[in-house]
Amino acid sequence: MITISNLTKSFGTFDAVKSVDIEVPQGAFLVLVGPSGCGKSTMLRMLAGLETPTAGTISFAGNTVSDGDRGWTIEPAERNTGLVFQSYALWPHMTVSGNVEWPLKVGKMPAAERKTRVAEVLKLLGIEKLAARYPNEISGGQQQRVAIARMIAPRPGILLFDEPLSNLDAKLRVEMRTELLRVHRATGATSIYVTHDQVEAMTMASHVAVLKDGEVEQFGTPQDLVAEPRTAFVATFVGTPPANLIPVAPQGVATTFDGNVLPINLNLSGPAQAMYRPETLGVSAEPTPKSLALEFAEASPVAGRIMITGTKGDMRLTAVVDSAPKFTPGDTVHFTVPETPDALFAPNGERMP
Amino acid sequence: MITISNLTKSFGTFDAVKSVDIEVPQGAFLVLVGPSGCGKSTMLRMLAGLETPTAGTISFAGNTVSDGDRGWTIEPAERNTGLVFQSYALWPHMTVSGNVEWPLKVGKMPAAERKTRVAEVLKLLGIEKLAARYPNEISGGQQQRVAIARMIAPRPGILLFDEPLSNLDAKLRVEMRTELLRVHRATGATSIYVTHDQVEAMTMASHVAVLKDGEVEQFGTPQDLVAEPRTAFVATFVGTPPANLIPVAPQGVATTFDGNVLPINLNLSGPAQAMYRPETLGVSAEPTPKSLALEFAEASPVAGRIMITGTKGDMRLTAVVDSAPKFTPGDTVHFTVPETPDALFAPNGERMP
Amino acid sequence: MASISPSAGQKRRFSLPQGLPLKIGVLIAIGLLIAAPLLRILFETLAPNSISAWNDVVLSPLSRNLLWIPLGNTMILGLGVATGCVLIGGFLAWLVVMTDIPFRRTIGLMATLPFMIPSFATALAWGSLFRNGRVGGQTGFLEGLGLSIPDWLSWGMTPTLIVLTAHYYSLAFTVIAAALATINSDLVEAAQMTGAKRGRIFMGIILPVALPAIVSGASLTFAGAVSNFAAPALLGLPVRMQTMATRLFGMIEIGQSARGYVIAILLIAVSALFLWFGNKIISGRRSYATITGKGGRAKRFTLGTAKYPLFAAAALICLLTTVVPVVILIASSVAPSSSALFSNWTLHYWIGASTPTIAQGQAGVFYNPFIVSATTTTISLGLVVAVTGSILGLMIAFTLARYRTGFLSGTINQLSFLPLLVPGIAFGAAYIALFGAPMGPFPALYGTFALLVIAGTAYLVPFAVQTGRAVIQQVSGDLDESARLTGAGFFRRMTAITVPLASRGIAAGALIIFVKIVRDLSLVVLLFTPTTPVLSVLAYRYASEGFTQFANAITVVILVISIAATLLANRLQTKSQPWLKN
Amino acid sequence: QDLDAMSAEELLPLAQEEGTVTVYSFTSRIAAVEAAFEAAYPGIDMIGYDASSTEQIARLQAEAAAGIATADVIYISDAPVVLTQLLDAGLIEAYVPPRVDGLLSDEFKSPLLSQRLSTKVLMYNEEAHPDGAPVDNLWALTTEDWAGRVIMVDPLQRGDYLDLMVEFVLRADEMAAAYEAHFGAPIELDAGVDNAGLQFITDLFENDLVLVSSTDDVNAAIGSIGQSNPPIGFTSYSDRRDNEDEGWALQVANEVEPSNGIVFPALLALSTNTQNPAAARLAIDFLMGDDSETGGAGFAPFYVAGDWATRSDIAPHPDAVPLEDFIGWSIDPVATAEIRQEIADQILILQ
């Protein structure tokens, strides 16, 4: 079990992580998601012991390993954690197999066993043919896989992944995530995994933490998050595609949607944000009484359907429909809004009952 | 117009790119997709003039800029191309704004204009607050955006992007691709864009080239590729999720599907590979006459539906269904196969008529 | 290995900021090795009978000629030479390391040589071309052609500046080349993409990312220039140009060592100021990490049409600064008369048997019974000090590169630089006084090889620190971090990660140390028991007897040893960095 | 017993018991002495340390500070510095072997034993001036004729040249007389200059005296053959012996008013804390030469033209002017040491 309490990390005056409290059960697979720069990597680095927290503590199975308040931290070497760096951090002077083997050497694994293990993980990641190359002689995605191989080879007790599959193609990514899950399950290790890929988050996670500006917005199972986003931010952040938010305000029995009055009564007492999942929105080339006109942005086939996005000022709506007229950039798309939103959030982002 | 003919690049005995022929019309937006290590970055680097081809030529608007056969290439400086490096290649000794500004200085843009332009692109990429930081003081996704900003600031005539959005969160990625498309359209520049994100490929591309092992598997519009994959490889590579392939062989009037005889007559004369789009497959917890039993791998909500993946040996099937029973890892999932496949491919991968 | 928690026994709590133990360790080491002797020198000048020297030097009617004018000259020399060296050395380093210039290896080798050629030879080479009739004796080649060379070109500041630059640029070259070798080519490529021309990329990207190396190169060449005695003495004295170094030497020589030490201390103080400033530049938030964990490609710049002009420029520099002095040096070891270097050559001084008519019957160096043993001693001393100096230097460099800010780092940085500026004789004397006698359980080291090694290490460690730090700063921190996560300890990481990545810089430092100690006289002569003399002492013996040819022959032997060491280092270099192959 | 009074024969057994003797020598010729010594006294190992006077002094002082003593015998020049920094400081002591006591004049016995004499004197190019020295009075060097053409080593970089300068001051009266002899009028001193010697130094510097850094440079400048108008300057008389090898035409100016320069001693002394007192004395005895014409093996390395043995019984070298015909001033190290720094300061201001 990993207990993170009140964890804070500041760089100068900038707080990258702010009073984070999370409990990760033994063997859990925690996925951290959040916008670029929200502090995910910083979290992982603190868990790995590479960064001393400014405040707060981290404990592994009840033993405090980092104590920001007292300014100490146990050496990374003694934490039995492994980290796939976002920057890979491959050692340029070692070949691919050298990179994977060195940690095993440090761990005093016997030579014969080491050889087998290296071959095994390289095979697992599909890079066995590159064993003799140097990191600057392989492609970006190959480098990323070497970084993963290097980390999992010594079978650390806690696996930390910082966007480990970001540079892989979709096919490989699907395979790799299955493999990583297998590694995770086989060792019973607790894993913490940063990703921007929603599908990855949904399929791999036993728990998800959504971070924003260094704070945890919501922590729960992936299903919870999609079904019951606690804030407007979470709603727009999770899901493939994520939900839409439309600023609404009461106007008599009708409601203004992003300024347009539509004959829909939401029973509001004041301005709010209405959440609509993409599959609940409709799309047409012609206006309807309950539609909003946006500028067509893009269309793409997804899961046998069509995902259509329109923008208007800051607002961006995505609908997933079975079929739709063919739009070209610059066209106006009319998004039809259903009677009831999937959720309502206060203007400050909190969920309304 | 960019004409690539017979382009080859070898590293020692290894051919990273093999006789590639492509014509990219002026103002097109070509997306390169392909598995990790297939030569995408190498292609871009040759287009940028950073790598001299081993054979073949590249010409821009009729002027040959690289000639591998004669071993010469025009300086990158004289090509008016911009490249977002997969590794970002930010200059560590310059601040974020310094990184963006330097190319403008080189381009002799007047100081006042430069300032405006830097502020403008930083704003475009949402990193205006980081202007005074050094690259080692910002997150991975922020670095990636700086790399983009630096490339687009001087408005080069040909834009080359090497997985420019891979480290951004989904939300930002959607916004950024809209912005990049806007930049592309505004300047009329020809763009070549490497990505592993299918949605990106589908929404941004005017043309897509699918690479495999350094060769072009298929070149066409995104719609073509999804609708008419020319090879089995392309079929399994494009689409969200990509299509499934099942090895089939005639067995009297029936057919073996991955070894299992199903009462479906495909009129085959020999073994082949049948392609099924995920949305045509069904899923059930119980076997049906026309189903294949696989081990459940993962499930994830996509576009209001559920995407379910099962594996059996090397075969991996993905179905997208409106609803499905709840499986847990280790369960058996039965994928029901429709009467007619969406396409048939010969065992060597070629499409059968 | 499913357990999450480290067992309680593994727990180690650090209430100290990271890096503090390392800093303190290093500080203790250099405190003992460097600060103690320096303080001793300082106290010597504060003794009751020498304290007046401070007044004499700083605040008396003598100050003008004793301190201020020499100080002015010294600063001009230091800054001028450092600038020149960084530009020339940087230029050559760029050509050799980053471009496809023809004969790269040869140019690279040639560019490391000038430092190995004694600066007096370079000064003589200048004289053989530009000397005019002011002093009398033989005039230079150009006057021989009938040209009239003005005094300012023959003597004084201009020739001294040029000669010292020609001598020291190879230091800058070595350091900068080591740093440039580590630059991922994608940084340069990104600059090429902007349309920037070569010169622009060089000035805007390459030099700035190699800034730590430039600062190191500038510091080393600055220190070299301000402490060099031979060139200003040969070229400056005839027009009464004095530098701190000539003054300091003179004061010690005429028995006014307290004044000499005061001058040395002031020189140290002034230089420390520059060093502090240089360090300031590179210790900000800026990063110089050019070796990153995303293996960038190793690729060379193609020079295209500029190839041959640039090659010509490089070849000319190398030729003038290496070939000419070496030819002069060799000629002076085979010419019976120092005033006619190119006539009546004889190999007597090399292979001749003892003839009573020449040099009081000295046999040629090859028949000299001392030469073999001296060569062995010299080489072993060089090797040992190169190794110890590199190890200590590496520790210091690592500390400085990783923990760039803070008072302790500043102190370490300054201290580890100072020995460059201390006169060897003062340093050696302080060493005898401090470590000569038995100390507690340690036996008296005086007269032992060990003392010489320790003193040599302390004396020359600045080279290893400067070259090492420049390169280590370019190793991205996450490479070390990812090694920390594997559980590897400090030394393990050092040897497996940092050293190989910085190997070129470390090798460069070791090479410079080797060359320095092999050539050094003042420290060696004071500390060593010359029953088996080293080569430099041998050369000194001959020179002091007026057997210049023999002295020069030995200098040539030293040069050959140095070149051999360079070749060896180069070889190891290429072998040890296979990932940089092209 | 009193070692100082013992003869070499008496010292020998004691010395052999000690077994070794270490000599700090300012000249590498000690190597030849070592061989000869070990041949003469088998069983005693002589160890020669070859270091310049300055280095010897630094070393002795540092050793003293560390409380160790490795030297037994000091063979050194730079008498004035040695007297103040070593003898007065008690680091070395005088010893005169009884055997040679009677063969030395007093000035060579105290305060320290002088083994031989060297010079810094005015030399000229005899190829350019076959009829003898171009000057007959030192003051001629301060005239227009010799502007920029008098050369010497910077007296602030070499002790023996500083001693030469000091001697001019110590001999101010002779300098004054020579001035009058040369210019026909009594000397008028500049403001702030209080004697003729200093006036000479001042005038010399003002006459664009050329300074270089080593005696060899001076030799080459003055002596190189093939010069039409060679400079003149101060250097070692003994360097004339290299004329043939080096292509020089150095000759001493021995008919110059009031003198041509200085004659100064090379000193031999005992280290105060010597561990090998008998062997040390034996070594000094050996270095003083045997009773033959040329001083024998112990003195052989020093029996060169232009250097003179202090022992009256060693014959002058046949190729050189004998000491008694030589007009150079013999320095008085004690008197020199007294005003040496002061003169150095004056010169410093002149530069």
Ligand SMILES: Nc1ncnc2c1ncn2[C@@H]1O[C@H](COP(=O)(O)OP(=O)(O)OP(=O)(O)O)[C@@H](O)[C@H]1O
């Ligand atoms: N210097 C080299 N020596 C040998 N092979 C190399 C070298 N550089 C690249 N390669 C190989 O060339 C192939 C193409 O590399 P490239 O970087 O173009 O791949 P990519 O398509 O961009 O892959 P990714 O999506 O992983 O970035 C890879 O298989 C790589 O291993």
Ligand SMILES: Nc1ncnc2c1ncn2[C@@H]1O[C@H](COP(=O)(O)OP(=O)(O)OP(=O)(O)O)[C@@H](O)[C@H]1O
């Ligand atoms: N040295 C530093 N000084 C100041 N701010 C810093 C420093 N290092 C990181 N930051 C800031 O801390 C924040 C968190 O960074 P972190 O790398 O944890 O982000 P992240 O969530 O991993 O983002 P990404 O998804 O882009 O990788 C970022 O906004 C970054 O700009």
Ligand SMILES: [Fe+3]
């Ligand atoms: Fe001996």
Ligand SMILES: [Mg+2]
């Ligand atoms: Mg990150």
Ligand SMILES: [Mg+2]
């Ligand atoms: Mg790539």
